[in-house]
Amino acid sequence: xxxxxxxxxxxxxxxIEAFLRSEALLPQEITAFNRxxxxxxxxxxxxxxxxxxxxxxxxxxxxxxxxxxxxxxEYKKVLDEIRDFTDPSQIVVSxxxxxxxxxxxxxxxxxxxxxxxSITNFTLGGALLCMFGERVSAAGRDDLxxxxxxxxxxxxxxxxxxxxxxxxxxxGPAFLAYFLEHFIRASVExxxxxxxxxxxxxxxxxxGTGKLLTEGGFTPETLRQRVSVPGGITAEGLRLMExxxxxxxxxxxxxxxxxxxxxVAKVASLLPRPAE
Numbered sequence: 001x002x003x004x005x006x007x008x009x010x011x012x013x014x015x016i017e018a019f020l021r022s023e024a025l026l027p028q029e030i031t032a033f034n035r036x037x038x039x040x041x042x043x044x045x046x047x048x049x050x051x052x053x054x055x056x057x058x059x060x061x062x063x064x065x066x067x068x069x070x071x072x073x074e075y076k077k078v079l080d081e082i083r084d085f086t087d088p089s090q091i092v093v094s095x096x097x098x099x100x101x102x103x104x105x106x107x108x109x110x111x112x113x114x115x116x117x118s119i120t121n122f123t124l125g126g127a128l129l130c131m132f133g134e135r136v137s138a139a140g141r142d143d144l145x146x147x148x149x150x151x152x153x154x155x156x157x158x159x160x161x162x163x164x165x166x167x168x169x170x171x172g173p174a175f176l177a178y179f180l181e182h183f184i185r186a187s188v189e190x191x192x193x194x195x196x197x198x199x200x201x202x203x204x205x206x207x208g209t210g211k212l213l214t215e216g217g218f219t220p221e222t223l224r225q226r227v228s229v230p231g232g233i234t235a236e237g238l239r240l241m242e243x244x245x246x247x248x249x250x251x252x253x254x255x256x257x258x259x260x261x262x263x264v265a266k267v268a269s270l271l272p273r274p275a276e
Contacts, residue, residue, distance in 0.1 A: 001025070001029060001064055001065065001143070001147065002029055002030075002031065002062060002063050002064050002065075003019070003025055003029060003030055003031075003063055003064065003065045003066075003067070003147075004030070004031045004032070004033075004053070004059035004060065004062060004063030004065070004066040004067065005030065005031070005032040005033070005059070005066075005067045005069055006032075006033055006056050006059050006066065006067070006068050006069065006070060006078060006082075007033075007034060007067075007068065007069035007070040007074075008032050008033075008034040008039045008040045008043060008069070009034070009039065009069065009070075011069050011095060011117060012032070012034070012067070012069030012095075013039070013043060014117070014119065014121065014122050015067060015069065015095075015117060015121070015151070016030060016032065016043060016047075016050075017043075017122065018121050018122055018124060018150075018151040019147070019150065019151060020047055021124065022124050022150040022151050023150075024147055024150035024151065025147075026049065027047040027048060027049035027050040028049040028050070028051070030047075030050050030051065031051045031052075031053050031058070031059050031062045031063055032044075032050065032051070032052060032053065032059070033052070033053040033054070033055060033056055033058065033059045037052070040052045055081070056078055056081045056082050057081060057082060057085050059082075060082045060085045060086055060090070061085055063090070064089070064090060064091070065090070065091045065092075065093060065143070065144065065147070066082075066086075066090065066091070066092045066093065067093045067095060067115075068092060068093065068094045068095065068096065069095050070096065071096070072096050072098045072099060072263055072266065072267045073266065073267070073270070075094075075096070075099055075267065075270070075271060076270040076271060079104070079107050079108065079271075082108070083107055083108055083109075086108045086109055086110040087109070087110060088109055088110055088111070088135075089110075089111075090110040090111065091110065091111045091112075091113055091136065091140050091143070091144055092104065092108055092110050092111070092112055092113070093112075093113045093114065093115050093144065094112070094113075094114045094115075095114070095115055095116060095117055096114075097114075097116055097162045097163065097166055097260065097263075098260060098263035098264045098266070098267045099114075099267055099271070100159065100264075100267075101113075101114055101131060101132075101133040101159060102133075102273075103267070103268075103271040103272060103273070104133070105133050105134065105135065106271075106272045106273075107271070107272065110135075111133065111135050111136045111137065111140050112132075112133035112135065112136065113130065113131065113132050113133060113136055113140075113141075113144055114129075114130070114131040114132075114159070114162075115128055115129065115130050115131075115144075115148065115154075116128070116129035116162065116165070116166050116169070116170055117152075117170070118152070118169050118170045118172075118173065119170075119173050120152065120169075120173055121151045121152040124150070124151050124152065125152055125153075126152045126153070126169065126173075127152060127153050127154075127155050127169040128148045128151070128152045128153065128154045128155065129155055129157050129162065129165050129166065129169060129170075130144075130145065130148070130154045130155065130156045130157070131156070131157060131158070131159045131162070132156075155169075162260075163256065163257050163260040164253065164257075167252070167253060167256050171256065175252070176206070180202050180203075180206065183202060184198045184199050184202050209223070224238070
């Protein structure tokens, strides 16, 4: 399936490499364009056969599915460049959460989907949040979900739940990494364990915990209860966390939603409002 990528920055290149590593796509099935050509050329050097387009228009003309891997404020310019060259049989996939399906459907005559990936997809795991516009056919939906299933687990969500779902699946790895970073640093400072050993232990702990939650039949609550014996060491640590964290997670969702609303408003100033 000929697949195009407009934008080969952090997430665009991650998706390309994940599709290639999973063998869902061959290099010759991928066409990519990036404003900074060097980034796309580096991918072509690593994966001989991958085609570098000379423009966004060329990506659209050569692809059945086109992923828009660009920043929110770049959409107006890119959509203006490709709107006359899309086809009803094509699927254009936005990976940018503040851009609404309805806004894209107002400007493009093709099938529209939105997919929010995660850095975890680089290891061919984790979730991919999927939303579909009104014009997506049953066959188009199946084709896209089948492609995505090679690099993670596609999960369909309502568009109104984009932000909170992204906080969990896409921002979550950074939040957990921040926790582990400080967990490891404190262990070194307080006990003298070396950082390499502490990091290895923490990484394996995270892998094992993930398996318990996905394969072992545990929920976060039952896992906590299983590990924490009343009056024991773990219980003492949890008591401190309960006291210190308080409503931190509630604040986290409030601040990410506030930033999201700000981005949505900025995009709305450039793109038409979705049809009612």
